[in-house]
Amino acid sequence: MLPIKTETLFFELALTLYFIATIIGVIGLFKGKKDTFKSILVLAIIGFILHTANIAVRYIEGGHIPITNLHEGASFFSWCIVVLFLLLEYRYKIRLLGSFIMPIVLVLMLSSSMFPRGISPSLNPVLKSYWFGIHTILAFLGDAAFAMAAGIGVMYLIQERYVKSKRLSGLFQKLPSLQSLDEINYRLISLGFPLLTLAIITGVIWANTAWGTYWRWDPKEVWSLITWLIYALVLHLRLTVGWRGKKAAGLSIIGFILVIFTFFGVNLLLKGLHAFV
């Protein structure tokens, strides 16, 4: 037996790399030297590879998708965010994005590291269904898109502050244009919303096959629904009356706070059927 398990090693290494990336990202906000974004990207990529290895090892050892407790859930959540972050960087090359996204990843990873890490050998029979994988992966991908949207929303609000207040120093030069931030925020919500919708639908179907009822007003179900409504509202208001810019950015941040509460708060504070997640 190794003194430290391989998957734990992978996890700790990924966490460390995300940590360094966060530090560099935050310093990059204040120090106006050369672009730090390349080093953040490299760290995130290496961290991501190790993180993937961690999840793969857990999958092989446990024989099921490793999203069965809060440790695994938070870890998978941040993994999804890193996937989207890398894709977004590849597609748009947004300066300073890492400075706003890596802290979210880090906080999720740190909280993940604080929950018990055991790989449950005997899975709750309810989870032995292919709906389990589809439902959870869809949910976390949607949540990751909302996390990105919130990060972009924060960037928007900061940049908007600069332009409105007419004090154009500090981050003004480095942050992207308001329009691009607003559009990317919108695209991310348009991506997250159908994912969340599908997650809820698959959840409902799965609930019916597992418990014989579609909807039981379990706290997680309720809070997911509230989150869904918020994002539905964001999209609806944008398309009808043009709620864009500051309001959209603000709502996307509120939406993400709800996502986080639905994920952690419901599990830790309110007991329900989803307690095993």
Add this chain to the structure above:
Amino acid sequence: MNIIVIGLNHDTAPIDIREKAAFNGPKLEEAIDILKNSPGIKENIILSTCNRVEIYANVTDIASGSERVKKFIADFHRIPEEVLNKSLYVHSGKNAMTHVFRVASSLDSMVVGEPQILGQLKDAFDIALKMKSSGVMLNKLMKKAISVAKRVRTETKIGESAVSISFAAVELAKKIFEDLSTKAFILIGAGEMAELAAKHLINNGVKDVLVTNRTFERAENLAREFNGKAVEFDNFLQALVHTDIVICSTGAPNYILVKDHVHKIMKQRKNKPMFLIDISVPRNIDPEINDIDNVYLYDIDNLHGVVNTNIEERNKEAEKGEKIVDEEVETFLKWQASLNAVPAIVALRDKAEAIRKEELENTLRKLGNLGEKDVKAIEALTNSIVNKLIHFPTAALKSASEDTEVMVDIVSRIFDLNTGTKNKSEDPGDRGNDEKQ
């Protein structure tokens, strides 16, 4: 080998003197030619822009050379010497190099960091090259100045942010909108600054241009100039629904755009962002509309504020630039010092070679008929002895960076070289001219 800079700029000379002292068009070549044929002036380059007139020269003697150049400027432009001298600055040696590097890097410009000066300096250098008025010293100085300027530009943020009203407007537009080519723009009224800003916007991609004016004819004329469309003044509010960038510059004594208007317009636009620039004094757009979401209003004072912070930023960056210039002056001085040693090294080598040849011939004659192989062996022997012997003084001359003159003097005396301290300064310049021809 003495570099001098004689000139005047926006700080030292009022505009009328700068105008008189300028070397424009054919005058420039004429002046270069006169200087080229002046005794004691071995090389010259003339930089003449609207903010500065400077002559860079390599002279045999600093004092007499400076006097000659000063007198030349006065005579050439028929400016009384006592008037001109009040505006002129004279730098020599290290100060001259620092000055040239600072000018090239735009640290000495009226607007610090403005990029044109480097191009102007390159042009001046090109003309000098073409007219063969510059030689090894000034060529090296110019090349170095250009590379220093590039270093300053890349290593500091000296040229990063806009320092004119019209550029500041474009910079802001780019931070509000991602792609200006998909945005529509309207110019309300006219005026120099507004039209300049409009031109900058068009240069930065804005294609959809509208112009409106109380005098429709005026609007039509401007629209033609900008390749846009003229709009009746009474209809401009309706046009705002489809325009993203507004520049307003009318002589109206009151607000022509108020909160109510913009509320309605924004509703029709579905809150698509709008950037309004009010250049008019008194203002034409109610400042309160800046409070409306997705509406960004800048008046002339706001833009001045932006420009001022940017200038402060540039001045901070300029300090970093000064450090780079100081560093580069040091390396240039080192190069120049090593150049001082070149004639001595050449003379030493020539002398050694002459001695070797003479002795070799003598010996070979005395020895009589030797085989080809033996002759070659003896030759090789003499060569290697000479080379090994002169290696030490040569290396010493090359490495001496601060006390080159002393070293040159010592070596010249020991080996009785005829490149004494007296001629030393002549040689590199002449060699430079040879190289060039």
